[in-house]
Amino acid sequence: GAGVSQSPSNKVTEKGKDVELRCDPISGHTALYWYRQSLGQGLEFLIYFQGNSAPDKSGLPSDRFSAERTGGSVSTLTIQRTQQEDSAVYLCASSRLSNPYNEQFFGPGTRLTVL
């Protein structure tokens, strides 16, 4: 079946602009996760959805970052007033359930460059 998809694959924006990143999880997966991977920073958790609710937003780095999920499926990560330090690869993953015994599968990522 289809894997996790993300769009756009690349996004170049100017400092101060808003950007929206989209994630479409594997069909039937109830849990959806956003991560960020920066050079020298490794992979860091941003936010997690179970259905349409976000029980854990602890990884969002500032209030410029927000995310939503609708219909228990597609999720959008929005970054307002982008800064150069927001440049990274944003990865989405999904899992059938959120308990520890389910694998997470990653999408191809969106590479964000803030000029």
Add this chain to the structure above:
Amino acid sequence: QKEVEQNSGPLSVPEGAIASLNCTYSDRGSQSFFWYRQYSGKSPELIMFIYSNGDKEDGRFTAQLNKASQYVSLLIRDSQPSDSATYLCAVRDNQGGKLIFGQGTELSVKP
């Protein structure tokens, strides 16, 4: 602060040898553990998942888990140049299931 530690490498092995990748974690209550392979410029690809003490084998890959020592490892038998990648160890958080990643170990398999 829950932590996952890996040697950053690079780890270099000759083709056909066994590559051994190690990972330790700080949260004694952790229950599930993952190994991802990440090629340069690509996203992480799940290769092994383990949650019971002992060994789990899948083809050329064996994951080993020792919860008492808070240690998980990945063995790659008959290493091939195509195995050259960064290997990420991840521990799944029991509350909601986010993954906590190590920094990754870069593996280079020389022909």
